[in-house]
Amino acid sequence: MFSVSPEIYSVLSQASRWIFILLALMLLFLAFSWHHTDRKERRDRFKNLPGAGTVGELVVLSGSDELPVDTWFPVPREGVLGSLRSCDLVIPCPGVSSHHLDFSWQDGTGLLIRPRVGCEVLIDGVPVTRRGMDMPLVHGSVLQIGSAVLRLQLFAALSHTNRTFIPPQPAVGSFSDPMPQPVPIPVQYPQEPVNAQPVFCPPPYQEPVPLQMPVEPPMPVQPVPQPPVPEQLPVQEGSPQAPAAPRRKRADRWKEDWSE
């Protein structure tokens, strides 16, 4: 095979020592630059999508001094709720242990809640067992842990409000429920006056008339208009013909989607 003379190789090897180092230095710089650019791009994406990675938010209905009412937390797809700062959802309220419960989102079902050992959780007033996957949180569900009462609001595209979910009956006497139960208010319907006009009156029944096809008069024969020849089109000054829109690249469309 082809080889160079030792003199040429000596020069080449001396040069390549520096070239190798220069290229390695460039690689190192470009690797950091690439990583930095990607991070910046991801950060911009998250700015355009503030709810990315979350399924909804938990709104505080009743909290403590450190957790005022109407505070809301973005809810990630998975995580731990507790009073410790390292938790994904930090609820600094009395009765909330450091790691109170695990939660995870399941498509088509809702937010599954798994309380830790010795931690009590109520969903819509019903206590949840440790392995109780039978009662997920859905849109509008109320979660009660310790003295904190939170309501889940799912994002529109993820909400499962149309799902028919029948919650089990709450266990009587097994768990104290500080949530005020809604008092049923008797509904009084207004008395209708005797001579009042009904809101909707169906028309009286009539015998059906057989349908007949309407006979249309014959259409006069007209010459078919021919499309104008391009040369005969009137050219208006000041309004140049709009050029065809250039085909957008996929990257441009992607960027536009993000900018929306």
Add this chain to the structure above:
Amino acid sequence: MTKQKSSARFRFSGVMLFLALFFFLVPALQAGDYRLYMLAAGVPCAMLLCCTILARAFSLDRLILALSLFFCSVGIASLAMTAPDTALVQAVSCGIGIIVLIVGAILIRSLSGSLLTAISAAFIGLLLLAGKLIAPTFTLPATQPALALLLIAFAVLLSREGPISASGLGIAAAVLLMLRGETADALIWGLTILLLLFAADGRLLVVLPSLAAFALLFYGMYSMQTQTLVYPEALSADTLKAVGALGADLLPEGLAVPETGSLFSRLLGHYGLVFTGLTVLLYLPLILRGTTVASCARMRFHAILAMGICLLLGLSTLASVLSFFGFLPFTGLEMPLLTTSLPSLCAHLFLTGILCGISGRNDSDLAEDAHLAMLAK
């Protein structure tokens, strides 16, 4: 922004391919060996193929993939000057490793963090570690594959069952490693699981006693095995001078460099301290990228696993560099992805494949979020 990203990526890929070509072309011009010409043509082409087609086809993280391929090419290049046949074998090993990388990337997307996954991975991992103790004739170097499987099982247990069961598995693996006499791997594994426990649990009350217990265990086993350990001699000033900052063997006359057989020492001898130092520094963007992938992961299992992989790779790199220069009393430690052992190489590429797969999953999750946001409007 897209232009900047493409620019950085294309520049990196171009420089990497040029360097890979230069690695083999310079010694080929000296020796006129057809095997080196084959490597000079084949390695850059394979890297280009992987960085473009495979990364697009399997939605792999391009930076992690490119850096892994670069380390593979450096490993082949460090063998090419003195042992072209071994370099060819190493190239084939890297090819097998890339297939394993793709398998890891595909597997992690379909792998759920179920208990079955944890039990099966833990069983196989512990069996591989205990194989040498049960049957002394079992000589397959299965430590790194076992650690990769145990890391998956540990991440599943930590994300699902909490720290107690995960700690049990971690301690069992560390004890088995100590009994096998692989103290350095036990130390790296122990530090990895302790840092993961701290990251997942966040309570110093749990982590500090675990750290103390692990330190006591490590000290006890280490003092028992002091006789069997070989303290490496720190590189003398003469040796370092002979190696030089710019390498020795590129010259035709080539200085004699002590080679213990590891790719790191060969690299140091051929290309010098500066180039080797820069190569080691390239592990930093790999680990940084891995931590970014971990922080962006949606599932706890993915986040813990990605962070564990970064810790394992970073601590292994640090330990091998420190032990090479005599700061740690261990011998035979090899850098991740810079190893001649096929099981170790495949295990490390499997772990980087998992990182690539998690990164691809993050991207698809983000695209899905954008789609959902548009639906909501």
